[in-house]
């Protein structure tokens with residue numbers, strides 16, 4: 194088809210919502226190393242993982258053979274409320290940049306939670322319900338994950354307790370109210386409802402809390418309550434699997450119009466949206482069917498891929514989760530307080546880490562003020578107010594399109610627009626007031642974080 198026939202928004206029909214998730218784990222020729230039990234240093238068994246997570250999610254987590262995993266009809270019904278999400282040809286942005294590049298973005302912010310996280314939240318809530326559980330717990334920092342899971346828990350009639358990092362719950366009271374409206378119990382962490390919380394409160398009265406502490410509280414609640422499991426919004430393989438609906442819809446839409454991306458760009462926090470966006474395209478690349486350039490973008494303040502180590506580390510700062518082989522800054526790494534919100538994670542999805550380690554993708558970092566310059570430009574030109582996390586991908590997409598302007602190459606660029614930024618007005622205010630700063634950790638800061646990596650034979 195000719196260029197002129199490509200609409201501004203490419204919508205798929207309801208029947209084109211994927212019927213299966215795409216399991217990159219099955220396609221990768223060199224699989225990533227297994228999770229280890231930190232006390233035995235042996236690979237985690239299904240039974241061990243099932244103490245904490247839902248059985249079906251554990252099944253998916255460990256599945257390295259099935260390329261396609263069926264999406265249950267109940268989950269597809271929920272997807273129909275907000276999917277397919279639009280694939281947008283950024284004609285206005287291309288024109289404003291004066292670039293010969295063709296820019297596309299997949300917009301995942303068209304639901305009340307405001308991000309892609311709902312894609313996995315609904316799947317995990319469904320499997321919890323199917324297993325006969327009564328309740329689930331989780332933690333939330335920036336709040337997008339807690340909101341998404343609240344929506345999913347309400348839909349399936351599950352009780353949900355969200356441990357929200359205390360400073361976030363004070364800074365983002367509106368996020369808290371959205372979660373409560375959907376019926377979630379939101380507890381500012383650290384709290385006096387768990388042993389872990391009481392211990393921290395005693396040691397550090399007046400602390401604003403941390404994600405690590407909130408995870409400890411949520412996991413403690415899950416393992417000490419009957420019929421309750423803990424649910425995680427990123428990093429793990431089954432979360433990346435659920436997010437593959439993003440990439441598959443992109444591929445269906447692009448195939449329909451004969452569009453072949455030269456480059457796919459996504460922001461990387463725990464790696465779930467990026468892993469999901471690239472999934473079917475990366476599968477083809479591994480099999481030699483395309484030569485797409487994949488680019489993961491992380492904040493300069495939290496550069497796990499670009500400056501981290503590829504070792505076994507805990508997934509949380511309280512050191513209670515299994516060990517994952519991943520790029521990490523050390524589970525004790527404390528990123529400077531900034532507005533990358535959902536990108537402030539010390540580690541990276543084991544799948545994305547392995548792809549990076551094996552040379553299938555590259556990674557870049559961007560600084561905060563540059564990210565907000567791109568966010569402002571995008572908002573003014575394309576109309577959508579982007580989440581700070583998503584704006585990392587926008588920054589690099591714009592930079593790549595500007596490079597095309599110099600070289601005259603008409604590359605086709607696809608990036609993931611993971612969400613909207615309505616709850617990030619404090620960040621936008623700082624940017625608008627000119628008070629935003631950039632923080633880049635020094636080598637000494639990183640060395641300090643690396644000290645928290647477990648000293649085990651596998652890491653030698």
Ligand SMILES: *Cc1c(COP(=O)(O)O)cnc(C)c1O
Nearest residue numbers: 427462463464465466535582612
């Ligand atoms: C959580 C979040 C991210 C980062 O998480 P990933 O697991 O790396 O995808 C990116 N964008 C938005 C809007 C988020 O809420």
